[in-house]
Amino acid sequence: MKREEKASISIIKIICISIILILISGIGVMAVNLNLNDVKIVLENGYEMTVLTSKTKVSEILKENNIVLDEDQKTIPDLESEISSEETIKITDKSYNEVQIAKISEEGVQTSLNQLLESYAPITEKIIVEQVAIPYETVTKNSTGTTTNTTNKVLQNGQDGLKEITYKVKYQNDVEIEKTVISEVILKEPVDKIVRVQQKVTSRSMSLPRTASNSSSQAGATTYKITAYCPCSKCCGKTNGRTASGTKATAGRTVAASSKFAFGTKLNIGGHIYTVEDRGGAIKGNKIDIFVNSHAEALRWGVRYLPVSVVN
Ligand SMILES: [Zn+2]
Structure with missing residues (x-):
């Protein structure tokens, strides 16, 4: 009886220990199973492999599968990345992505996106x-x-x-x-x-629409090239409105003429009397510049050829 008891106890013990061991190992297997990742690795030559791994870091997964990168190879995602199950590690040439980025930035990402969208819109x-x-x-x-x-x-x-x-x-x-x-x-x-x-005719040779009122035919007149200037910097480079003779430039009176006319000389220009009060670098020979108040007026005057005579 004692021996039988001992034997049965030891059998029970063995069974119990076995059950415990099975349970422990089962739990262990289950635990390992929970942490295993199903990862796809695509090699540069296009070869694909799916591996079961407990690792999550790309570099460790590669190491586990005895994959060693060449110097000019890299992975997508990079070696330090953590990945989870059913993700893919792509081994590729280092220049792969850079070339793509360069291509996009040449045209501008926005443009190429728009172009893509446009090409799809009907x-x-x-x-x-x-x-x-x-x-x-x-x-x-x-x-x-x-x-x-x-x-x-x-x-x-x-x-x-x-x-x-x-x-x-x-x-x-x-x-x-x-x-x-x-x-x-x-x-x-x-x-x-x-x-x-x-048009009211004022003389046989020419009509003078602007100065028609007080003109008379000018005996001994010479034709001059008449332009206009204003106090602006475009016209004379100075803006204080003072003439070379020191007077205040006045529209309707002041003209710039060459030094063959002394300051103060009165000139009949196309029927209107002006006074020579100014000089100009470009005012030589048969040229006279008439002072006007605004640049617009000067432009409106343009270039006219008018008879000029000295008034005594
Ligand atoms: Zn001007």
């Missing part, structure tokens, strides 16, 4: 017909007749013409991206406006 075309007015032109006819009527007379009223333009318009994302003229048809020709301009 393009729609429409034919559009527009009627556009053709503005009439005004034609002036100078009349130097003997009439004293100085108002302009409209000989023919102007009328706008009309044309029909057919466009082909391309839209993408409701935005017009291209507009091409297919045809242009004139429906109505414009009619010119014809104006007869009456």
